[in-house]
Amino acid sequence: MQENQLRFRQIHMDYHTTQHIAGVGAEFDPDEFADTLAKAAVDSVTVFGRCHHGWLYYDSKKFRDRIHPNLAYKHLLRDQIRACHKRNIRAPIYLTIQWDHLLSRQHPEWITLNPQGQQNGTPPYEAGFYNHLCVNSPYRQFLEEHVAEVFDLLPVDGLFLDIVQAVDCSCQNCRNLMAAAGVNAANDTERQAFALKTINDWKREMTAHIRKFSKDCTIFYNAGHVGPRDRQIADAYTHWELESLPGGGWGYLHFPATQRYARNLGLDSMGMTGKFHTSWGDFHSFKNPAALQFECFMMLALAGKCSIGDQLPPDGKICKHTYDLIGSVYREVAAKESWCSQAEPVVDIGVLTPEEFNADGGLPPAVFGATRMLQEGGHQFDFIDSKSPLGKYKVVILPDTIPVAPALAAKLEKFVAGGGKLIASFKSGLNEAGDAFALKCLGVDFVGDAPFSPDFIMPAGEIGRDLPKTEHVMYTRGLQVKLRKGAEALASTRVPYFNRTWEHFCSHRHTPSAHKRGGPGIIQKGNCIYFMHPIFTEYADVTPRWCKQLLLNALDILLPQPLIRHDGPSTVVATLNRQKTEKRLALHLLHYIPQRRGQHFDTIEDVIPLHDLTLSIKAPKKLKSVRCVPDGAELAFTQHDGRINFTLPKLEGHQIIELAL
Numbered sequence: 229m230q231e232n233q234l235r236f237r238q239i240h241m242d243y244h245t246t247q248h249i250a251g252v253g254a255e256f257d258p259d260e261f262a263d264t265l266a267k268a269a270v271d272s273v274t275v276f277g278r279c280h281h282g283w284l285y286y287d288s289k290k291f292r293d294r295i296h297p298n299l300a301y302k303h304l305l306r307d308q309i310r311a312c313h314k315r316n317i318r319a320p321i322y323l324t325i326q327w328d329h330l331l332s333r334q335h336p337e338w339i340t341l342n343p344q345g346q347q348n349g350t351p352p353y354e355a356g357f358y359n360h361l362c363v364n365s366p367y368r369q370f371l372e373e374h375v376a377e378v379f380d381l382l383p384v385d386g387l388f389l390d391i392v393q394a395v396d397c398s399c400q401n402c403r404n405l406m407a408a409a410g411v412n413a414a415n416d417t418e419r420q421a422f423a424l425k426t427i428n429d430w431k432r433e434m435t436a437h438i439r440k441f442s443k444d445c446t447i448f449y450n451a452g453h454v455g456p457r458d459r460q461i462a463d464a465y466t467h468w469e470l471e472s473l474p475g476g477g478w479g480y481l482h483f484p485a486t487q488r489y490a491r492n493l494g495l496d497s498m499g500m501t502g503k504f505h506t507s508w509g510d511f512h513s514f515k516n517p518a519a520l521q522f523e524c525f526m527m528l529a530l531a532g533k534c535s536i537g538d539q540l541p542p543d544g545k546i547c548k549h550t551y552d553l554i555g556s557v558y559r560e561v562a563a564k565e566s567w568c569s570q571a572e573p574v575v576d577i578g579v580l581t582p583e584e585f586n587a588d589g590g591l592p593p594a595v596f597g598a599t600r601m602l603q604e605g606g607h608q609f610d611f612i613d614s615k616s617p618l619g620k621y622k623v624v625i626l627p628d629t630i631p632v633a634p635a636l637a638a639k640l641e642k643f644v645a646g647g648g649k650l651i652a653s654f655k656s657g658l659n660e661a662g663d664a665f666a667l668k669c670l671g672v673d674f675v676g677d678a679p680f681s682p683d684f685i686m687p688a689g690e691i692g693r694d695l696p697k698t699e700h701v702m703y704t705r706g707l708q709v710k711l712r713k714g715a716e717a718l719a720s721t722r723v724p725y726f727n728r729t730w731e732h733f734c735s736h737r738h739t740p741s742a743h744k745r746g747g748p749g750i751i752q753k754g755n756c757i758y759f760m761h762p763i764f765t766e767y768a769d770v771t772p773r774w775c776k777q778l779l780l781n782a783l784d785i786l787l788p789q790p791l792i793r794h795d796g797p798s799t800v801v802a803t804l805n806r807q808k809t810e811k812r813l814a815l816h817l818l819h820y821i822p823q824r825r826g827q828h829f830d831t832i833e834d835v836i837p838l839h840d841l842t843l844s845i846k847a848p849k850k851l852k853s854v855r856c857v858p859d860g861a862e863l864a865f866t867q868h869d870g871r872i873n874f875t876l877p878k879l880e881g882h883q884i885i886e887l888a889l
């Protein structure tokens with residue numbers, strides 16, 4: 229079970245405040261501050277020790293020249309914490325790490341350098357405090373003393389250490405250390421590996437340092453994302469905070485994809501959105517209430533806690549209207565959270581994340597394609613990596629670009645031999661060289677790239693259910709494969725008259741089908757189904773419904789009894805969590821529709837109710853009751869063939885349904 233259970237209703241209270249504004253904190257009133265939070269049902273707030281401008285908001289003894297020069301309220305941080313503690317509100321402290329504008333100006337030699345020898349981050353004549361400082365510089369010593377002083381002067385519930393990233397640095401300190409460690413600094417891969425080791429070593433050292441002062445304060449190092457890279461350093465953290473503001477560039481798929489991975493790393497986790505319309509520092513903006521509801525309730529549905537970002541204005545007067553908005557959501561969270569505490573996700577499917585194998589560390593589109601397709605299909609799934617145990621999954625999916633090294637091949641072959649089901653697509657299952665299938669269970673041999681693209685899949689039989697039996701374009705080039713013994717083509721491709729080139733082309737886009745058979749398109753061998761096209765990336769790109777339908781049909785073949793079935797639209801999100809001690813399941817249903825209303829901006833304004841939603845849940849034994857919670861309305865249900873069936877009269881936004889075991 230997860231340790232360090234976080235609170236459910238948290239605020240991340242930014243306070244990056246320049247010295248070019250006077251009267252900093254002049255309007256701060258500790259009781260008004262904490263009463264406003266308490267009234268909005270907030271139970272934890274992260275408050276500011278040191279900001280990206282480089283200023284301190286407490287009465288430092290050691291670093292008096294770093295105290296904000298216009299700080300009108302001398303003990304701002306201390307009194308924020310005291311007022312919160314009086315109302316049983318936790319108050320962890322925020323400290324910036326790699327971005328500090330003041331120190332970057334005072335010690336330009338501490339700024340990380342890119343391989344061209346230039347400073348990383350904001351150029352001199354642009355606004356912004358984004359120069360990354362190097363922890364291999366004497367800055368490391370400053371951080372140690374700074375943290376020690378914070379413990380000396382203030383009560384510390386936890387530390388949120390911000391901007392802690394592996395930065396590819398070629399400063400003189402890093403080059404000396406690389407030389408001493410025998411690292412070839414001129415080699416990009418070796419240098420980047422050194423950068424990752426640098427930051428991980430620093431985190432472990434800092435956690436050990438913090439533990440000298442507190443055995444149990446929470447510790448989190450923020451890099452704006454949590455992924456497979458963080459597994460190796462989880463011991464330095466007490467929990468995960470998944471910074472993911474849908475309007476701030478993360479989008480609406482980043483949180484569900486990331487949380488479905490992070491929640492399996494053995495630590496408690498929270499989502500972090502913002503009250504801002506767009507992103508951090510968007511003063512005087514307000515998120516649409518429906519969007520804030522969706523974002524917070526999604527965190528609960530995915531077994532996480534909630535955090536909402538805000539920024540206190542320079543004068544320190546908390547915005548009542550912001551907390552009217554936040555309170556409207558957090559009071560609902562408060563009513564729901566007893567069905568969310570110690571919640572463990574119940575899932576059928578483990579999706580190996582292509583992120584683990586992506587050299588640049590970003591999230592490949594196949595992650596978002598898989599998230600969308602499975603969520604829209606009502607499936608219950610985690611993202612996993614090559615180190616995750618597979619025992620709890622009925623189906624493992626390898627989307628598009630999962631190279632399979634010998635150890636992973638052995639693990640997956642064993643899983644399939646033991647009755648596990650496997651779906652792979654495109655290059656997933658190939659060896660690391662990419663020239664042969666390492667996964668023999670897929671039943672295919674590698675020939676090369678598909679000779680035609682786009683080509684066309686011809687739906688047939690069970691895999692083609694609900695699709696017209698005619699060519700469907702597959703936009704992205706697949707692989708040419710041959711069937712091995714015992715494998716069967718569930719669907720084959722048709723090829724165009726020719727590939728579109730300047731010498732021969734037809735009409736505006738791709739060449740139509742010549743109605744000639746190509747190769748096998750979807751192949752089954754026993755427990756495994758293989759798609760030769762990159763269906764997950766393609767769905768992330770242009771969302772052809774037939775790609776999703778083919779995947780859902782493959783799942784119907786391999787997983788005839790999924791945990792949840794419903795007859796709602798594809799915009800319903802359904803998740804299932806178990807509370808062991810309460811002996812119950814909590815089914816979360818959400819219906820909010822993010823819309824592209826700005827050219828590059830998705831939002832939600834309206835909650836569109838659904839009526840008479842029919843649900844069928846795979847239930848292990850006789851259920852005692854089915855109730856809508858927290859209001860408690862009982863729902864009539866029938867139970868047969870290992871499933872319980874009932875109708876929800878109305879779904880308006882978010883509904884938890886308690887299944888008492």
Ligand SMILES: [Zn+2]
Pocket residue numbers: 340341362363364365397398399400401402403
């Ligand atoms: Zn460096």
